[in-house]
Amino acid sequence: MKASNPAPTGIVVGLDLGTTKTSAVIAEAAGHQVKVIGVGVSPSSGLRRGMVIDVEMTVQAIRKALSEAELMAGVQVQFVYAGISGEHVTSRNSRGVVAISGNGSEVTAVDRERVVDAARAVSVEGGLQVLHVLPQEFSVDDRGGIRDPVGLAGVRLEASVHLVTGAATSVQNITNSIARAGYQATEVVLAPLASGTAVLDDDERDMGVCLIDIGGGTTDVALYLAGSIHHSRVIGLGGQTVTNDVAIGLRTSWSQAERLKCGCGVALAERIERDEMLEVPGVAGRQAQAVPRRHLAEIIEVRMEEILALVRGDLHRLGPGGRPNAGIVLTGGGAQLEGLAELAERVFDLPVRVGQPRRLGGMADRVTHPPFATVLGLVLYGMADQHLGGVPEPSETQSSPRTPWWQSVRDWITDLS
Ligand SMILES: Nc1ncnc2c1ncn2[C@@H]1O[C@H](COP(=O)(O)OP(=O)(O)OP(=O)(O)O)[C@@H](O)[C@H]1O
Ligand SMILES: [Mg+2]
Incomplete structure (x- = not known):
C-alpha cells in the first residue's frame, strides 16, 4: 500500500x-x-x-x-x-414503511435509516450485491415529496428508493x-x-432529464425525475460496436474504421451529399476503394438509432410519468459524433444537448x-x-x-x- x-x-x-x-x-x-x-x-x-x-x-x-x-x-x-x-448492473425502485418512534413522534435520523433499510430489504438474487440505495422521496403520514423527513412530526414514515445492484x-x-x-x-x-x-444541472433534474453516456463498450443511462434518480441501466453496446459495423460494412481494418468514424462519420446520413466520396484503405494489401461518405453515415446511423431506441423503450415502459421534460443529455466519447444530437431529437421527440x-x-x-x-x-x-x-x-x-x-x-x- x-x-x-x-x-x-x-x-x-x-x-x-x-x-x-x-x-x-x-x-x-x-x-x-x-x-x-x-x-x-x-x-x-x-x-x-x-x-x-x-x-x-x-x-x-x-x-x-x-x-x-x-x-x-x-x-x-x-x-x-x-x-x-x-x-450485470440492474436497478429497481422499492418502498419501505416504518412507524415513527422518536420523542413526540418526530422523525429522527434513526427512523430515516430504519425506513431506508426497510426499502432495501428486498430479495437480491444470489451473486448480486447492492451498490447503491438512493432515496427518491420520503412521506410522513399522507404528505409525500419530502427530501429529508428528520424533525417532521407524524406516525408513519415511508421511503421510496432506487436500488442498484451489480454482480x-x-x-x-x-x-x-x-x-x-x-x-x-x-x-x-x-x-x-x-x-x-x-x-446535469439541478433544474434539469427537477424537471426530469435522461442522461445517456455513450462510451466505447457500453451506453449508460440514468433518468432523473423530480430531482432524484428513477431508472438506471447499462446497455452493452457503444462506440466500439459502431466501429465494428463500419469495419465490416466497408471491408476495412478496425483501426481504419475507427479513424473514418471519428473523422468523417455523421449520425444523419441525409446530411451528406450523394456524390461525396471517401478513400477507404483495403485490408492486408488489398487496394483502397472509393466509398460514398453517405454509406459510412448510413452504417453509423442504423446502429446509433438502435442504441437510442433501446433507451426510448425504457422511457416508454415507465409511462407518461417517466417523461424527462427537460429532455436528453448525451455525454461520453460517442456523444462527440457529428449530428448525434439531431438524431436523438428525432428518436425521442425531446430537446437534446451534448453534456460537457x-x-x-x-x-x-x-x-x-x-x-x-x-x-x-x-x-x-x-x-x-x-x-x-x-x-x-x-x-x-x-x-x-x-x-x-x-x-x-x-x-x-x-x-x-
Ligand atoms: N468524434 C467522434 N465521433 C464518433 N465517436 C467518437 C468520437 N470521439 C470518440 N468517439 C468514440 O467514443 C468511444 C470512447 O468513449 P469513452 O472514452 O467515453 O469510452 P470509455 O469510457 O472508455 O468506455 P465505456 O464507458 O463504454 O466503458 C469510442 O468508441 C470512440 O470511437
Ligand atoms: Mg465510460
Whole structure:
C-alpha cells in the first residue's frame, strides 16, 4: 500500500475504468473551488463492455493512469472513488414503511435509516450485491415529496428508493485490480450516476432529464425525475460496436474504421451529399476503394438509432410519468459524433444537448470533454461524500451561489447503502 506519503486531507481521486481508456483525476477542495491538480490517462485493454476481463492488463492501466496523475499533482494517493459499469448492473425502485418512534413522534435520523433499510430489504438474487440505495422521496403520514423527513412530526414514515445492484464478482474484479495496483477503492460508484454529477444541472433534474453516456463498450443511462434518480441501466453496446459495423460494412481494418468514424462519420446520413466520396484503405494489401461518405453515415446511423431506441423503450415502459421534460443529455466519447444530437431529437421527440462536464478549477480544461464526464463526476461524488468543497464561483455552476455546491450534489447522491 502507498501509505508512505499519504495525500493531504481535502484531496479526492476519481478512477474511471472505461472500456477504451482508464482515467484518473486528483482534485483538491480549495476554498471556493474544486481544483483539478493531476490527470492521468492510459488506454484500457483489460476491459470488455465495461467489465474487467483481464486483471493484469487492468492493473497496468490503473498504475499508469494513477502514477501519471500523481506525478502531475506532486502527491501520492491511496484511496480512489472507482466507477462501475457493465450489463450485470440492474436497478429497481422499492418502498419501505416504518412507524415513527422518536420523542413526540418526530422523525429522527434513526427512523430515516430504519425506513431506508426497510426499502432495501428486498430479495437480491444470489451473486448480486447492492451498490447503491438512493432515496427518491420520503412521506410522513399522507404528505409525500419530502427530501429529508428528520424533525417532521407524524406516525408513519415511508421511503421510496432506487436500488442498484451489480454482480459481486464484477465489483470484486474492480476492487482487486485497484488493490493489486497498490491503491484502495473507497467506494465503487455506478458510472452513469457519476457522469450525471458532472454534466446535469439541478433544474434539469427537477424537471426530469435522461442522461445517456455513450462510451466505447457500453451506453449508460440514468433518468432523473423530480430531482432524484428513477431508472438506471447499462446497455452493452457503444462506440466500439459502431466501429465494428463500419469495419465490416466497408471491408476495412478496425483501426481504419475507427479513424473514418471519428473523422468523417455523421449520425444523419441525409446530411451528406450523394456524390461525396471517401478513400477507404483495403485490408492486408488489398487496394483502397472509393466509398460514398453517405454509406459510412448510413452504417453509423442504423446502429446509433438502435442504441437510442433501446433507451426510448425504457422511457416508454415507465409511462407518461417517466417523461424527462427537460429532455436528453448525451455525454461520453460517442456523444462527440457529428449530428448525434439531431438524431436523438428525432428518436425521442425531446430537446437534446451534448453534456460537457462542468468546469472545475486548476488544470480541468484538459478533461472538460464528454469522454471524461465519468471520472470528473467521480471526483465530485467523492467531494460531496466527504463533505468537502466550498461555495462555487457563480460561473462554475448553475446552482445558487449561496448554496455550497456539494449540498445539492449530496441531496441527490446521498447513498444510504
Ligand atoms: N468524434 C467522434 N465521433 C464518433 N465517436 C467518437 C468520437 N470521439 C470518440 N468517439 C468514440 O467514443 C468511444 C470512447 O468513449 P469513452 O472514452 O467515453 O469510452 P470509455 O469510457 O472508455 O468506455 P465505456 O464507458 O463504454 O466503458 C469510442 O468508441 C470512440 O470511437
Ligand atoms: Mg465510460
